[in-house]
Amino acid sequence: MKSEFAFIEQIKKRAATRRAADLRLGIGDDAAILRQREGRETLVTVDLLVEDVDFKLDYAIPHWLGHKALAVSLSDIAAMGGSPKFSLLTLAIPKQSPISNLQSENFWEAFFEGYFALASEHGIVLVGGDISSTLGGLALDSMVIGHCAAGKAVRRSGARVGDGVYVTGALGASASGLRLLLDGARVNEAEASPAQSAIRAHLRSAPRVEFGRLAGESGLAHSMIDVSDGLAQDLLHICEESQVAAILDFDAVPIAEAVKLVTADADAAFSLAVGGGEDFELLLTADRGNEQALFDLASRCELPFARIGTITARDGAHPVRVSHGGDAKPLSIRGFDHFDV
Amino acid sequence: MKSEFAFIEQIKKRAATRRAADLRLGIGDDAAILRQREGRETLVTVDLLVEDVDFKLDYAIPHWLGHKALAVSLSDIAAMGGSPKFSLLTLAIPKQSPISNLQSENFWEAFFEGYFALASEHGIVLVGGDISSTLGGLALDSMVIGHCAAGKAVRRSGARVGDGVYVTGALGASASGLRLLLDGARVNEAEASPAQSAIRAHLRSAPRVEFGRLAGESGLAHSMIDVSDGLAQDLLHICEESQVAAILDFDAVPIAEAVKLVTADADAAFSLAVGGGEDFELLLTADRGNEQALFDLASRCELPFARIGTITARDGAHPVRVSHGGDAKPLSIRGFDHFDV
Numbered sequence: 001m002k003s004e005f006a007f008i009e010q011i012k013k014r015a016a017t018r019r020a021a022d023l024r025l026g027i028g029d030d031a032a033i034l035r036q037r038e039g040r041e042t043l044v045t046v047d048l049l050v051e052d053v054d055f056k057l058d059y060a061i062p063h064w065l066g067h068k069a070l071a072v073s074l075s076d077i078a079a080m081g082g083s084p085k086f087s088l089l090t091l092a093i094p095k096q097s098p099i100s101n102l103q104s105e106n107f108w109e110a111f112f113e114g115y116f117a118l119a120s121e122h123g124i125v126l127v128g129g130d131i132s133s134t135l136g137g138l139a140l141d142s143m144v145i146g147h148c149a150a151g152k153a154v155r156r157s158g159a160r161v162g163d164g165v166y167v168t169g170a171l172g173a174s175a176s177g178l179r180l181l182l183d184g185a186r187v188n189e190a191e192a193s194p195a196q197s198a199i200r201a202h203l204r205s206a207p208r209v210e211f212g213r214l215a216g217e218s219g220l221a222h223s224m225i226d227v228s229d230g231l232a233q234d235l236l237h238i239c240e241e242s243q244v245a246a247i248l249d250f251d252a253v254p255i256a257e258a259v260k261l262v263t264a265d266a267d268a269a270f271s272l273a274v275g276g277g278e279d280f281e282l283l284l285t286a287d288r289g290n291e292q293a294l295f296d297l298a299s300r301c302e303l304p305f306a307r308i309g310t311i312t313a314r315d316g317a318h319p320v321r322v323s324h325g326g327d328a329k330p331l332s333i334r335g336f337d338h339f340d341v
Numbered sequence: 342m343k344s345e346f347a348f349i350e351q352i353k354k355r356a357a358t359r360r361a362a363d364l365r366l367g368i369g370d371d372a373a374i375l376r377q378r379e380g381r382e383t384l385v386t387v388d389l390l391v392e393d394v395d396f397k398l399d400y401a402i403p404h405w406l407g408h409k410a411l412a413v414s415l416s417d418i419a420a421m422g423g424s425p426k427f428s429l430l431t432l433a434i435p436k437q438s439p440i441s442n443l444q445s446e447n448f449w450e451a452f453f454e455g456y457f458a459l460a461s462e463h464g465i466v467l468v469g470g471d472i473s474s475t476l477g478g479l480a481l482d483s484m485v486i487g488h489c490a491a492g493k494a495v496r497r498s499g500a501r502v503g504d505g506v507y508v509t510g511a512l513g514a515s516a517s518g519l520r521l522l523l524d525g526a527r528v529n530e531a532e533a534s535p536a537q538s539a540i541r542a543h544l545r546s547a548p549r550v551e552f553g554r555l556a557g558e559s560g561l562a563h564s565m566i567d568v569s570d571g572l573a574q575d576l577l578h579i580c581e582e583s584q585v586a587a588i589l590d591f592d593a594v595p596i597a598e599a600v601k602l603v604t605a606d607a608d609a610a611f612s613l614a615v616g617g618g619e620d621f622e623l624l625l626t627a628d629r630g631n632e633q634a635l636f637d638l639a640s641r642c643e644l645p646f647a648r649i650g651t652i653t654a655r656d657g658a659h660p661v662r663v664s665h666g667g668d669a670k671p672l673s674i675r676g677f678d679h680f681d682v
Contacts, residue, residue, distance in 0.1 A: 036377035136477010
């Protein structure tokens with residue numbers, strides 16, 4: 001039986017193949033050591049993924065799960081307008097499941113292949129983590145550390161009245177993919193179908209790392225967040241932190257093609273797109289005068305980009321409303337709550 | 342039912358009562374923002390605690406569990422000779438246990454009372470985290486970020502032949518406390534007995550934050566590690582990373598009074614002290630010429646301190662040996678392995 005130390009040794013070896021400018025010491029001591037620089041700020045985020053709550057091993061593909069574990073945290077650094085640089089990963093590994101056998105390494109080989117492939121794509125170095133067994137399901141806690149020039153981080157609190165509201169990509173693909181998986185569809189990596197791309201959007205989202213970094217460096221975005229809880233909820237976060245309101249344009253919200261696979265109704269499609277979550281697109285607000293520059297930036301990143309609404313003053317009405325044929329109605333769709341009953 | 346967002350809001354409020362020099366933005370955005378400074382290095386560590394593997398709710402006292410969740414990671418920063426400054430905490434909370442009811446807040450009130458009391462003692466600000474439900478047991482992933490002057494971090498790899506081997510405090514109290522708990526003893530905070538202090542050593546260890554920082558700043562320690570896996574295992578880590586060997590002096594290893602509660606045999610007591618783990622004392626090596634300065638430093642921190650052995654050259658024999666009555670025998674006691682069968 002391979003020991004915990006041997007398992008860690010193997011991850012350490014894989015992580016050590018990468019060097020990074022500000023890395024002084026990676027995995028293998030009591031803490032990692034990272035160089036600081038004057039005029040720069042550290043960004044740090046953590047995301048927890050729990051089996052049967054945030055993913056199911058039933059339909060997860062190990063190398064996609066490794067990818068997703070890193071992707072969710074990269075997305076947070078992108079949403080701050082920063083550059084992700086380092087990661088840490090904590091694993092609670094079930095003793096009582098086929099994947100807990102660390103000697104039969106197929107699962108973990110594939111998992112780390114997915115994790116390190118995405119890390120490599122964005123120049124991320126794994127610098128630490130921890131491992132424990134668990135009597136429950138697999139849990140992955142993913143931390144990413146990045147940086148930005150001092151004062152350049154894009155917060156949720158920076159939206160201003162009159163700002164345009166923008167979003168990268170299209171919404172609802174992840175929620176549609178999840179619906180298909182729950183209905184019994186499964187991954188087929190060889191098949192290029194709308195259903196498979198919806199499933200891929202859910203299980204293997206692509207974080208908008210480059211767009212986020214450029215939006216931050218350029219200073220074009222006043223506020224930004226990644227669409228993880230769902231557009232409705234995430235726009236509400238921006239409105240609350242910025243003390244503003246927003247009006248979404250029903251017809252302008254870009255709905256992913258995949259949504260058609262689960263509903264033909266326009267209202268239901270809209271609900272899925274704004275309520276679904278886990279699209280990991282970037283939602284931002286910016287001065288309308290900078291709109292063209294933002295469209296150019298998105299095009300440089302080969303991302304669809306759309307203006308979907310306007311930031312307005314708070315007026316006692318629901319902070320997020322949606323205009324559809326002249327009417328502006330409260331957008332009451334709630335995001336995902338882990339303890340909802 | 343209190344929602345996840347409301348639960349987080351409450352932790353956020355509590356965390357926001359503290360300010361810190363280099364904190365630009367704490368909980369509440371996609372990532373925390375921390376200021377960097379030239380000539381300084383960031384230290385980052387993470388520790389995972391899983392119910393029924395690393396602790397049992399059966400005998401854990403909620404505010405001590407909150408204390409311990411932070412203490413284990415503070416200890417890692419201390420072991421690098423750094424100053425801990427910021428923390429993040431991830432919680433996987435069972436849906437199916439009494440403590441999962443976030444509305445009945447007794448458990449979490451107490452947990453965070455313990456967490457924030459220790460944070461406050463050392464000036465730590467909680468700047469982020471995540472929360473998920475789980476079908477398994479409670480899991481706590483604790484991250485601490487600290488810093489030190491560039492080049493001052495004390496690594497495991499710095500031990501030199503001829504160094505003295507030193508340890509703070511006494512060993513085996515935590516292992517003895519665990520033994521007592523497994524035998525049915527329970528916490529009684531009102532009672533001041535040797536048994537209760539052993540239990541306290543296990544459930545509510547005091548990380549050696551000040552000693553660690555001073556050992557780093559003073560440049561007195563060549564190598565350092567915290568005693569988490571057990572002295573035998575942790576000294577082996579130093580020997581392996583430093584490419585040296587060590588001889589422990591059987592009679593010099595400080596054995597905690599509490600060990601007498603579980604064994605009267607000197608050899609068994611020694612085994613418990615060096616194999617037990619989770620003492621969270623600091624184990625270091627240093628030039629013998631600096632010994633008095635180290636003793637002074639320990640005395641300033643009101644900590645017992647002892648020289649327990651010597652670093653020697655590798656010679657093909659077991660890297661950690663123990664001398665007892667002239668003989669030097671391999672110290673083969675293994676530390677804790679999460680996947681041991």
